[in-house]
Amino acid sequence: MDLDVRLDGFDEPIGRLVSNQRGAVSFAYDGEYLRRPDALGISLSLPLQEEPFDDYSTRAYFDNLLQERDTARADIIAKYRLANDDIVGILYYLGKDCAGAISVLPQGAPPTKVPGDLAQDYRPYSDVELEAIVLALHRREPLPSELADPSPLAGVQSKIAVAVLPDGRIAEPINGAPTTHILKVPRERSEREAAHEHDAMALSANLGFDTATTELMKIAGVPVLRVERFDRRLEATRVTRLHQEDFCQALGLHARQKYQRPDRGDNGYSAQAIRGILDRTVEPAAERSRFLRVTLFDILIGNVDGHAKNFALFHLAGGRVMTTPRYDVIPTMLDRGTTDEFAYRLGPASSLDELDGAALDTFLADLGFSSAAGRKRILSKALDQVMGSLAAQIDTLGRTNKNFADLLATNIRTLCYNLGRDIPVEARDRDTYVR
Structure with missing residues (x-):
């Protein structure tokens, strides 16, 4: 099977998604598209090049275009008797509705995504x-x-x-x-x-x-x-799509690999892998600093679901990439039925209770902060900024959302205790949130 891959904003297909008789799949950019000065690589894991991409890389990217809630996928598989791993066959039916600016269509079909x-x-x-x-x-x-x-x-x-x-x-x-x-x-x-x-x-x-x-x-x-x-x-009144991809796609990981788990070793989602992405952005130093503060923020508000599909990149002309605005920021720890385990390890720490100064120092080193003295200074500054700002908002938050305010104060106290830091006054006397 041979399908057209389209990117909203370009009149012609940008590449082809192909499966052979043995079921192996590949993706290749169109030659005319590669010669365009405004051509965008659709993924860090699928950069602009003439050679086709192999089965693993192709599957990882295109499988991520489908919904994680796979009701529609299951219906298509059952209706047309497709194999569960027949990604090209599934996209033949569902590719027009892929998330984002990408669509996958039967060869020669007109575009289904336009401004x-x-x-x-x-x-x-x-x-x-x-x-x-x-x-x-x-x-x-x-x-x-x-x-x-x-x-x-x-x-x-x-x-x-x-x-x-x-x-x-x-x-x-x-x-x-x-x-x-x-x-x-x-x-x-x-x-x-x-x-x-x-x-x-x-x-x-x-x-x-x-x-x-x-x-x-x-x-x-x-x-x-x-x-x-x-x-x-x-x-004005014109709406266009911006091409972006999540970290799972950028790393060439399948959606089921969006969390770091011990059995996957160092080849999946991890702090080192995140550093590899941030190092390829237009402002690596600024992005690393921002990601550190984002991580501290998420931990303190109880958002431990920072998996690889909850962070994303914009693709810009000239092969440039930058992180997108934040989305899906949710205090998951307010749901007592969820885990308190981090989406990926910070040093050896897999939860807030285990997060101490040594773990955070390892995390900063993994993100690319090379100097030990620099890491200590950078972490202290980030903690002051994030913890101070959040503590200042506890009372206001507590007027409408007491549980959230109590969780925030509890997490601030826990991290301060682990790091030997003074607890901000706003967090000292609030009720403890018990999961």
């Missing part, structure tokens, strides 16, 4: 339709068939991609136009999830991190989080 005009390429949902969508997601039921998600999303949360028109109405795209926002709908009995993520994203923005904008709203009585997409550009 959109908010004035003509979107149909507003009626109140009844929007309520039906939210209630179905809230109850974990299938969406009404006539309201199927036009832009499937990765991840395990229940969500749908939509567009927000200039007058505030929520709409579905038509004619292959991009969405502009994501609606995240909490499951029944977990309605506080939306507020938790909204507060966490606000804390991230307040600390100075470039963070996707969120708004908490109610639809059909359900609290819904509306997230502005960071991978879109809006100029």
